[in-house]
Amino acid sequence: MRPSEIAALRAADCRLPEEGWGELILAGSRPEVGSGGTDDGESYEQRGLKRRARRATRPVPIPPVLTAMLREHIEAYGTAEDGRLFRAAKGGRVRSTEYCELWDAAREKALSEAEAATPLADVPYSLRHAGVSLWINSGVDPVEVARRAGHSLTVLFRFYAKILRGQQSLANQLIEKGLSGDT
Structure with missing residues (x-):
């Protein structure tokens, strides 16, 4: 998730089963822009997802470990009045x-x-890059990686192509498997 998507995440956006994979239905973002950049004087704006229609959503499956962590977080800290999971001490962003x-x-x-x-890992955004890199290196189809990350394939390959380098041996194995009919 982008930091602005995390800031907008609400309990209602989370499917957190007791066991197994969960899902986040990302529906908006709250980017920090500074109070001078908004009409209402707030330091953030309420927006839709990046490069999507205002009311578009993006479902993102989350692994069991993150599902459990979010369940524990909600149990320990509750939510803000508007349902957001992460908030400052007085409820703000x-x-x-x-x-x-x-x-x-x-x-x-x-x-x-x-x-x-x-x-x-010099900035928190490094976690997003690490997550996308993990998915790619784990062999997740690039179309699915792009969908989960909220990228186009063009953006995915522009920023993550370097991760794919050096995997000729794996590619050769996959092609040999395909050629032998063992798919």
């Missing part, structure tokens, strides 16, 4: 400065000093 400070602290704790000195 979690500001990017707040989650970036937490991200920096988590990075220092999780990474070695040498790793922390590199651009590795």
Whole structure:
């Protein structure tokens, strides 16, 4: 998910079964734009999904571990008055400065000093890139990866083509399997 999609995520958008895969029905975003950039003086805007019709939705399957984490989060913290899962202490939007400070602290704790000195996972958006990269490297069809990420295939291949390099051996194995009729 994009950070603005996470900010807009509501409990009603989540299908969180007790076991197995869940699903998020992404329906909007709340990008942080600064109070000078909005008509109502808020620091964010309510928008539809990026590059989609205003009321379009995007269903995204989520693995059992994330399903369980979201269930636990809702149980422990509840939701904002409008149903959003993630909110600041007084119910407002979690500001990017707040989650970036937490991200920096988590990075220092999780990474070695040498790793922390590199651009590795330097911003929270790195999680999105890591997720999309994992799907690609796991062999998920690029059309499905693009759909889940909310990308076009053109965007997916433009930004993630480097991940596909060096997989000639795997490609050869798949082609041999196809040629032998073992599909």
